[in-house]
Amino acid sequence: MRRQAVILVCMVVFGVVGTCHGGSLKKGFYNNTCPNAEAIIKNATEKRVASDPTLPARFLRMHFHDFFTFRGCDASVLLNSTTNNTAEKDAIPNLTLAGFDVIDDIKAEVEKKCPNVVSCADVLALAARDAVSFKVSQTPLWEVLTGRRDSRVSRISEALANLPSPFSNFTTLVQNFANKGLNVQDLVVLS
Numbered sequence: 001m002r003r004q005a006v007i008l009v010c011m012v013v014f015g016v017v018g019t020c021h022g023g024s025l026k027k028g029f030y031n032n033t034c035p036n037a038e039a040i041i042k043n044a045t046e047k048r049v050a051s052d053p054t055l056p057a058r059f060l061r062m063h064f065h066d067f068f069t070f071r072g073c074d075a076s077v078l079l080n081s082t083t084n085n086t087a088e089k090d091a092i093p094n095l096t097l098a099g100f101d102v103i104d105d106i107k108a109e110v111e112k113k114c115p116n117v118v119s120c121a122d123v124l125a126l127a128a129r130d131a132v133s134f135k136v137s138q139t140p141l142w143e144v145l146t147g148r149r150d151s152r153v154s155r156i157s158e159a160l161a162n163l164p165s166p167f168s169n170f171t172t173l174v175q176n177f178a179n180k181g182l183n184v185q186d187l188v189v190l191s
Contacts, residue, residue, distance in 0.1 A: 034114035091159035
């Protein structure tokens with residue numbers, strides 16, 4: 001039953017995430033520029049999940065928060081605040097996100113083999129999938145199309161305006177999810 005729930009949540013989240021901003025996503029986007037990118041990410045992710053079983057939930061939540069903001073699936077949730085700008089990461093709904101350091105480590109492993117090729121957005125999407133799949137299935141639970149582009153913009157206002165608030169009533173949550181192409185069933189599954 002638990003496995004079915006995990007698969008359902010992933011299908012809901014990542015069925016919608018396939019429509020992320022950032023151009024045309026496709027299978028094997030890095031085949032010519034970094035052929036082992038997905039394997040590097042998978043191996044690095046599985047190694048870390050083996051020693052920290054909290055990572056699948058952390059990565060899945062982080063990826064959802066990155067998706068749900070205005071620009072969507074662009075790794076803007078990974079960007080830090082500057083003296084002139086407060087980033088999404090520092091929005092109240094994101095203060096409990098965890099695993100940023102691990103995503104940074106996985107990205108660093110990819111950079112060793114393929115510098116400046118693989119986007120942080122794709123690293124996050126693939127790591128979320130691989131982390132969730134690791135304990136549940138021998139194969140990935142869903143296909144991740146790649147080719148996302150990283151944002152250079154991250155605004156707290158976009159996170160606050162787009163992420164579902166824990167203080168919202170049901171009607172507001174339904175509308176918030178509908179704005180992202182999600183329905184009431186998706187709301188229930190993701191809550």
